[in-house]
Each structure stands twice: as structure tokens, then as C-alpha cells.
Amino acid sequence: MSTQVQDVFDKMLTLxxxxxxxxxxxxxxxxxxxxNVLIGELYMYSDNWKITERGKRPICPExxxxxxxxxxxxxxxxxVMPYGLAAHLMLQEDTTTAAYCQQRYDELKNKLASGxxxxxxxxxxxxxxxxxxxxxxNSATGEWEYIRSNGIGFEWTTRW
Numbered sequence: 817m818s819t820q821v822q823d824v825f826d827k828m829l830t831l832x833x834x835x836x837x838x839x840x841x842x843x844x845x846x847x848x849x850x851x852n853v854l855i856g857e858l859y860m861y862s863d864n865w866k867i868t869e870r871g872k873r874p875i876c877p878e879x880x881x882x883x884x885x886x887x888x889x890x891x892x893x894x895x896v897m898p899y900g901l902a903a904h905l906m907l908q909e910d911t912t913t914a915a916y917c918q919q920r921y922d923e924l925k926n927k928l929a930s931g932x933x934x935x936x937x938x939x940x941x942x943x944x945x946x947x948x949x950x951x952x953x954n955s956a957t958g959e960w961e962y963i964r965s966n967g968i969g970f971e972w973t974t975r976w
Contacts, residue, residue, distance in 0.1 A: 819893035821851055822882045827898035832906055832913055843905050844882065850904045852878040854897050855888060861928035862888040896924040 825847050829835050834843075859865055859876040864887065868874055877887050886893050903918035953960055 819886050819888075819890050820882070821847065821879050821884055821886060824851065824886065824893055824897050824901060825882065827894065828901040828905065831898055831902045831917060832910075846905060847882070847901065848879060850901055851886065851897070853904075854900045855879070855886065857900070858888055858892050858896060858925070858928075861925065862892055864889060892928065896921060896928065899924060 825844070829837075829840065829843075834840060855876050855878060859874070862876070865874060865876075879886060886897070888897075899917045899921035903914050903921055906914035906917060
């Protein structure tokens with residue numbers, strides 16, 4: 817985690833083709849608030865997201881200055897967040913660019929959701945006593961599974 821708010825802002829300026837614009841102070845004034853909203857949306861996809869207390873939603877620290885480091889992993893800050901920032905900033909000014917950036921932000925966020933490493937838990941043997949064929953509840957997927965021995969190992973036969 818080493819990405820500053822300014823880094824995300826600079827990438828966003830490139831996306832909206834405003835790098836050479838002399839006055840971007842309106843964008844700067846709105847950036848901190850929007851970044852804090854995006855942090856809340858993206859924190860659960862970050863590699864530093866952890867549930868620290870059962871039943872409590874973890875909260876990522878907010879930023880206050882353009883030089884502050886965003887407490888999300890750098891991939892999210894450098895790849896996903898600039899599109900979200902651009903979409904919000906361009907909403908009133910250029911709806912076509914805003915729509916494109918929002919769509920790209922959503923696509924990248926969806927890729928994050930499907931590509932996260934997942935925790936797994938051992939399958940609990942509730943009927944077979946840990947040996948051979950039997951019903952198992954897989955708490956990671958929330959499904960009941962019937963496993964039967966194939967002579968070499970085990971194979972899943974039914975999930976519901």
C-alpha cells in the first residue's frame with residue numbers, strides 16, 4: 817500500500833483527457849470525498865480486508881489530504897479507483913464519459929469479486945463418521961454434499 821490520493825487523481829485526469837487543463841481545482845475539491853466513498857465500496861475486495869470481530873463490518877481508514885496513502889491494495893488504487901473517481905467527477909459535465917468510466921469501474925470491480933482468493937473450511941462429516949461414503953456439509957459453500965468412495969479416493973456425486 818503506497819498509492820496516494822494524488823496518484824489516483826493523476827490517473828483520473830489522464831482518463832478524462834484533462835492532463836493539460838490549467839484549472840482542475842473543482843475536481844481536486846471534490847476528490848477527497850469521492851475517494852472516501854470509493855474506499856468504502858472497494859475495501860472488501862482489497863487484499864488487506866479482514867474481519868476482525870465477528871458480526872462487525874471492518875472499516876478502512878478514510879483520507880483527508882491529497883498526499884494521504886489509501887489503505888487499499890495498490891492494484892485497486894491504480895486500476896479500479898481512477899475509473900470510479902472519473903465517473904463521479906464527470907457525472908454533471910460529460911455524461912458519455914461518466915457512463916463509460918462507470919461501466920469500466922463496475923467491470924473491474926466485478927472481476928475483483930470473482931478473482932479473490934477464498935478462505936475454505938474443512939468439510940464436516942455429519943453421517944459417515946469420517947470414513948467412506950456419506951453426507952457432508954460444506955460450510956464454505958453452504959451446500960450439503962454426498963461423497964462416495966471410488967476405490968482410489970473420493971468423488972463428489974451430489975451437491976444440494
